[in-house]
Amino acid sequence: LVVVSEVMSHLRSVSLGVWVKCGSRSEPPEIAGISHFIEHLLFKGTRSRSAAEIAEAIDSVGGQLDAFTEKEFVGFYARVLDEHLPLAFELLSDIVQNPTFPEVEMKREREVIFEEINMVEDSPQDLILDLHLENFWKGHPLGRPISGTKQTVRTITRKDVRNFFHKYYHAGNIVIAAAGNIKHSQVHKLAERYFSDLNGGNAVPAGPPPRACAGRHIRQKSHLEQTHLCLGTISPSVTSEQRYCCHLMNHILGGGVSSRLFQNIREKRGLVYSIYSMLSLYRDAGSLAVYAGTAPEKAAQVVNLVLKEFKRMRQDLVSAEELKRAKDYVKGSLMLGLESSSSRMAHLAQQMIYYERLYKLEEILEAVERVTARDIRDLANTVFDSSYIALTVLSSKDGVDLQNISMDV
Structure with missing residues (x-):
């Protein structure tokens, strides 16, 4: 597990991120979009919190909690006042280590992702950039849209989600980063306290580079x-x-x-x-x-x-x-x-x-x-x-x- 931090003592805020070294590039074509799907699902409940309780926990301290999926990594992050850094650690560790992937939430979130895909289809400026990379890096995962397609997202099962999650969400594939009004020793102690139960493992190779298609x-x-x-x-x-x-x-x-x-x-x-x-x-x-x-x-x-x-x-x-x-x-x-x-x-x-x-x-x-x-x-x-x-x-x-x-x- 890599932990990195930077002191910005003039601030009262702290930003904490858990970065997983997998994204749409890591996906087999038949389950394209699963990284993005999992990013959504991790906010839908853990073994100790419901989706509502996750939202209430961050709102109770006036903080921000969000996530994003890119082609080569997924990020989960919180921004809070410096005094609430332990809560941010506890909340993010719970989300990325203890998700339950409820079937009812998978069904609901699948529909949300379909609307995301529709939104791109209705935005020519976004759609053409997806079309460009799809043709330019034809047949390579870097050329695929991050959200996948309706066809691939529709066929992703709970078993697919759990298998993909366990393959990539482990200590050898995660970077924890913090910046703000912090102490390095505090960040490392909190990381050890909340992430020591992560399974070990090595970073998963990215695979071969794409070939440009004119x-x-x-x-x-x-x-x-x-x-x-x-x-x-x-x-x-x-x-x-x-x-x-x-x-x-x-x-x-x-x-x-x-x-x-x-x-x-x-x-x-x-x-x-x-x-x-x-x-x-x-x-x-x-x-x-x-x-x-x-x-x-x-x-x-x-x-x-x-x-x-x-x-x-x-x-x-x-x-x-x-x-x-x-x-x-x-x-x-x-x-x-x-x-x-x-x-x-x-x-x-x-x-x-x-x-x-x-x-x-x-x-x-x-x-x-x-x-x-x-x-x-x-x-x-x-x-x-x-x-x-x-x-x-x-x-x-x-x-x-x-x-x-x-x-x-």
Whole structure:
């Protein structure tokens, strides 16, 4: 069991997280969505508490209790006043060690997850990103939506849930992280007190990395006014030494209102309302994707302009001004993002999950500062290779004009 903590003595709050190193990537295809299903079910009752009693326990101290599922981990966390840290430990330990998985709650929560899936289906901006990764990493669990599908969630049994839970929820696969007005010795004593009964075991391997699948994928969906576009390619992984360079390149390309995509496609030409680029970084793989929503008759022009920006990234060095602005943004957003106990706790946990060590803030800032314009161009020549670029389209039209568009960069 890994326990990590950071003192933030100027705060009165404490954030405590229990991070389990399994997510949708860990799932067999026939039970896709089970990690997310279990995350929901752990709040539905333990051997000593009902779902209502769990809610009452955290409300009684004015705290927050929540959870989330990602592709490579699941997190359960509480935020309380420093004096209530023992309660947070006791409550989280109960939830992740003593769930009962009641059949009646499984039936009810399955319906809740169906509504989550419906919500994505009704949100084109979310749906197209799921479609992109599903096609880009075809046949790999990183390409599947975290919630699974209605078909897979419908077939998950209580036995499946219990087996998956026991396989991954053990000491060798869990990180406990705390940040706030704490003492390290107190955190370690509480962790020992409340988590010493966890079964032992080793971290479960992640499995092989995905293979990028280029190409075009067009899905027609009625009642859409806009055509939604996603142009995606590979990127360095979250553990790569190039990750800082990648974040800078992404920001310059489409990370904000001063980015090239926003300025050249929205501000100068008025072709879109929303356009941006984003990174999806995992242990051994990554994807950089550009999203844009536009009128159907303008879609081909927008795709060509995005490809033009890819090409410019490959050919020309970014300006000194652009690079400085990107570095200031990345460093500033990092420092501002770590001012709360909850964000600092998450930062600690993810460093232990991916690097098995803690990077000082100064180390990260220095690594960002070391990136050069040539580094970005070199990375762009790898990332924006035509053999990796995939186009995903969601539109009420047939997209014939996009089927024949040249994807050469």
